[in-house]
Amino acid sequence: MGVRHLYVHLPFCASRCGYCAFVVEVDALDRRDDYLDALLVEFAAERDRIGALDTVYLGGGTPTLMRPHRLAQLMEAIRPHLAGDAEVTIEANPETVDLDAFLALRNAGITRVSLGAQSFQPHLLDALDRRATPTQVRAAFHAARTAGFESVSIDLLFAVPGQDLAMLHADIDEAIALGADHISWYELEVKPGSTLARQGAIVDQDFSEEAYRLVVERLEDAGYRWYETANFARIGHECRHSLAYWEAADYVGVGIGAVSTMEATRWRNAPDLAGYIARAGGGETPRRTTEFLDADTRRRERWMLGLRLGRPFRMDEAGPPDHPDALEHLAGLGLISYDAEELRLSRDGRFVQNAILCELMEYSA
Amino acid sequence: MDQSHIRNFCIIAHIDHGKSTLADRILQLTNSISDREMRSQVLDSMDLERERGITIKAQAVRVFYTASDDETYQLNLIDTPGHVDFSYEVSRSLAACEGAILVVDASQGIEAQTLANTYLAIEADLEVVPVLNKIDLPAADPDLHARAIADLIGDKADNVLRISAKTGQGIQDVLEAVVAQVPPPHGDPDAPPRALIFDSVYDQYRGVVTFVRVVDGAFRKGDKLFAMQTGLTAEAEEIGVMTPSMVPTGQLSAGESGYLITGIKQLGDLRVGDTLTVASNRASEALPGYQEVKPMVFCGLFPMDADDYPDLREALEKLSLNDGSLQWEPETSQALGFGFRCGFLGLLHMDIVRERLEREYDLELLATTPNVAYRVISTTGEEILVKSPAELPNPSNIESNFEPFVRCSVLVPSEYVGSIMELCQERRGTFVTMEPIENRQQIVYDLPLAEIVMDFYDQLKSRTKGYASLDYDIVGDKESPLVKLDILLAGDQVDALSMIVHRDLAFARGKGIVDRLQKTIPRQLFEVPIQAAIGSKVIARETVKARRKDVLAKCYGGDISRKRKLLERQKEGKKRMKQVGRVEVPQEAFLSVLSIGEDKHSGK
Numbered sequence: 001m002g003v004r005h006l007y008v009h010l011p012f013c014a015s016r017c018g019y020c021a022f023v024v025e026v027d028a029l030d031r032r033d034d035y036l037d038a039l040l041v042e043f044a045a046e047r048d049r050i051g052a053l054d055t056v057y058l059g060g061g062t063p064t065l066m067r068p069h070r071l072a073q074l075m076e077a078i079r080p081h082l083a084g085d086a087e088v089t090i091e092a093n094p095e096t097v098d099l100d101a102f103l104a105l106r107n108a109g110i111t112r113v114s115l116g117a118q119s120f121q122p123h124l125l126d127a128l129d130r131r132a133t134p135t136q137v138r139a140a141f142h143a144a145r146t147a148g149f150e151s152v153s154i155d156l157l158f159a160v161p162g163q164d165l166a167m168l169h170a171d172i173d174e175a176i177a178l179g180a181d182h183i184s185w186y187e188l189e190v191k192p193g194s195t196l197a198r199q200g201a202i203v204d205q206d207f208s209e210e211a212y213r214l215v216v217e218r219l220e221d222a223g224y225r226w227y228e229t230a231n232f233a234r235i236g237h238e239c240r241h242s243l244a245y246w247e248a249a250d251y252v253g254v255g256i257g258a259v260s261t262m263e264a265t266r267w268r269n270a271p272d273l274a275g276y277i278a279r280a281g282g283g284e285t286p287r288r289t290t291e292f293l294d295a296d297t298r299r300r301e302r303w304m305l306g307l308r309l310g311r312p313f314r315m316d317e318a319g320p321p322d323h324p325d326a327l328e329h330l331a332g333l334g335l336i337s338y339d340a341e342e343l344r345l346s347r348d349g350r351f352v353q354n355a356i357l358c359e360l361m362e363y364s365a
Numbered sequence: 366m367d368q369s370h371i372r373n374f375c376i377i378a379h380i381d382h383g384k385s386t387l388a389d390r391i392l393q394l395t396n397s398i399s400d401r402e403m404r405s406q407v408l409d410s411m412d413l414e415r416e417r418g419i420t421i422k423a424q425a426v427r428v429f430y431t432a433s434d435d436e437t438y439q440l441n442l443i444d445t446p447g448h449v450d451f452s453y454e455v456s457r458s459l460a461a462c463e464g465a466i467l468v469v470d471a472s473q474g475i476e477a478q479t480l481a482n483t484y485l486a487i488e489a490d491l492e493v494v495p496v497l498n499k500i501d502l503p504a505a506d507p508d509l510h511a512r513a514i515a516d517l518i519g520d521k522a523d524n525v526l527r528i529s530a531k532t533g534q535g536i537q538d539v540l541e542a543v544v545a546q547v548p549p550p551h552g553d554p555d556a557p558p559r560a561l562i563f564d565s566v567y568d569q570y571r572g573v574v575t576f577v578r579v580v581d582g583a584f585r586k587g588d589k590l591f592a593m594q595t596g597l598t599a600e601a602e603e604i605g606v607m608t609p610s611m612v613p614t615g616q617l618s619a620g621e622s623g624y625l626i627t628g629i630k631q632l633g634d635l636r637v638g639d640t641l642t643v644a645s646n647r648a649s650e651a652l653p654g655y656q657e658v659k660p661m662v663f664c665g666l667f668p669m670d671a672d673d674y675p676d677l678r679e680a681l682e683k684l685s686l687n688d689g690s691l692q693w694e695p696e697t698s699q700a701l702g703f704g705f706r707c708g709f710l711g712l713l714h715m716d717i718v719r720e721r722l723e724r725e726y727d728l729e730l731l732a733t734t735p736n737v738a739y740r741v742i743s744t745t746g747e748e749i750l751v752k753s754p755a756e757l758p759n760p761s762n763i764e765s766n767f768e769p770f771v772r773c774s775v776l777v778p779s780e781y782v783g784s785i786m787e788l789c790q791e792r793r794g795t796f797v798t799m800e801p802i803e804n805r806q807q808i809v810y811d812l813p814l815a816e817i818v819m820d821f822y823d824q825l826k827s828r829t830k831g832y833a834s835l836d837y838d839i840v841g842d843k844e845s846p847l848v849k850l851d852i853l854l855a856g857d858q859v860d861a862l863s864m865i866v867h868r869d870l871a872f873a874r875g876k877g878i879v880d881r882l883q884k885t886i887p888r889q890l891f892e893v894p895i896q897a898a899i900g901s902k903v904i905a906r907e908t909v910k911a912r913r914k915d916v917l918a919k920c921y922g923g924d925i926s927r928k929r930k931l932l933e934r935q936k937e938g939k940k941r942m943k944q945v946g947r948v949e950v951p952q953e954a955f956l957s958v959l960s961i962g963e964d965k966h967s968g969k
Contacts, residue, residue, distance in 0.1 A: 187916075212916075213913070245925065253923055259925070259926070266926060268926075304929060305925065333891055335890065348913075351914050351915070352912055353916050354915045355912060358932070358935060358939060363929065363932040363933045363935075
């Protein structure tokens, strides 16, 4: 039947954001054509694994820096594999797109846009080293709509250094006013290796708790469903690609740093632009690390991913927890309810989903 | 060798003043070890001791030195420990000597242990050879410190030798002074043999090795030994000296120091302080012994993983072979499960034992709040030794409580006198005396040992920018109004956190502990009230709020393994917590209870 989900990594960025520790390439824009060629080589090599693609996700980096003509060329290769109502998402940075660009992306077969807003407060955007201004974020959103995108998502962050509740309220107001179909609202992670980490940014635990609850409460009031830990959608606008990850489906990823999982095997391409291009030129597969996932690891991953979702978790399908005794304890605390088939996190439980997971499951290296 | 050519001496010094380096130089100068064998601080054989720069076990090393009079002398160097916890061991080393080299750092001058050990040496009638070490340091002030040392021992400043053990300068002068000033032993070579046991160690291959100083007569290989105190007999299978490696000599004569190996397997069977004689030519009177060492500080040691209990027992058994002062017995805690209540000479001793257990035996341990031993007289007149708060009887059954007191001597620059007095007052101290020594003040207070066991030493250092030095001696016990302070987590009493405190301080201590626990215990899935109580009366309360948010951020582009690894790391952190009832308590929480002075002081 083949894999139904494809991820394509487009790593180029104009600059690195203060919170970023992803695989990105700054100052390498002159390698974009070579990279596209290499991507097409890898994709062609993976063709046998791929079935009718239900979802495609073009992530980055800043995918829109590939510019419409290269993206069109990429989509040309992918298009023959798309299922009838495939979801094809592209991440876009507001300052890199305009109406013409969105029209071109639509023509290329892209159906969904995920716009990296992060905040609407100029000084918070500064703190994050984001290049777009709030005006550019709004303009980009409207341009996507005008170009005919019916599903537009925006990415936002809470617990940004300097953020207070009033600013957070203002961001929520803006997101709702824009009329986004889908909102990803993550807590800012100060990752080792990022500029923020070097600056010694500390997230205040109490503020972060309050902020998270406020985001959930207000977006739900505005008609969004809290369908995943950090994701909110109007009915029918859930990100199907992300759902595939959370449901532990198989997927193939192409490009540098991209990860693929097929049944018991997971591989990851080396995050090395020059090496990737060179090997593709010689017709070789990219340098990869491979990980074998045994049955217990898979089961634990299903729990790790599945508990993030708002819908009940099917224990009967995922396999039993490692510490079944904890079920009763957690139920006693009002954090979960369960029967033989399903486990359901209570509203309070969803806010401490990770702690619940650690009570129920064993994770050791 | 005839006794007139024998010198038995030790080196006494404050920690880090260069005792071990001087000992190494003496070995080098007398060609006892080649340069190739020369490892810094040969006498400190354990890694941990080397790291901390302290010596726990006394050992005796024999060297030969040809002095300027062209005569060759047998020098027996008996090493001594340098820390307050081990002053007991110092005194037994002194008993095997006729002289002591007093080493003082020429940049730092006299410290509290210099005083304490010097007084011990003088009391033991030892000839003191004063030495200023580290004269090569830019900060050295030999003139000032030489005068102070001369005052201390009643000598002339000119007689204080000036050396650098590091560069080797002046070492020969030290040996000359030892030969000239330290009197030779004056035992009776023809009397029935008598030897003082001043140390014994357990060696994996040799069994129990006993260090002795022969006073009268001689001991030969094959002699049937008789221990005068315990009545035990054993054959001397090997007799020899340390050079510093073990060299059998077949005989030890009056005035000499060396080692004995018998068939005895248990370290405790040949007691330090006992007098050995020979069964066939028994001496009539034992040598003056030592008072038996008693542990002063107790704490519970529990394995983090309950399955390690048998390993912990085995490790303690092995450690005890070489450390007669370590005591332990099984203890069961409601909160922590099965473990051992251990008795130590002091806090440093406790730290060392714990570290060795963790490092050398690869155990993860949880140590409970240390406490001292209390003497309780019950209403029925019975005397009970209370070594853990759990053993304290119900208040209605207590007639009176006694707690151990120490006489504590602190040496500080004058500008810190005020803060030291303040600290001692806060800790229920009674002022005894104060006198100037060099450019500093020696302040003497009587304090409850329990107060020293808390964070006294840390406070002393932090309030004097590290300039204060401390020494103390047990002076007996005094009646005190004591109460048992219990800590409750989520409504359940945690026996491992209970402590015995003075009634007047209970409220302040209770509040302090509860505050600190509130800061150390991470948020749980439910609210955790922390209470301090005396009996059923709650005297302080704090709450650890329930965790209201715990989600892992995004897993980007299908990088699920990365997220799983985050969980693995988190789970590792969880394993370092101890489940106490329903609450996960980090190890630091048990020790944070100790630091009472910190908040108050930093808050000023």
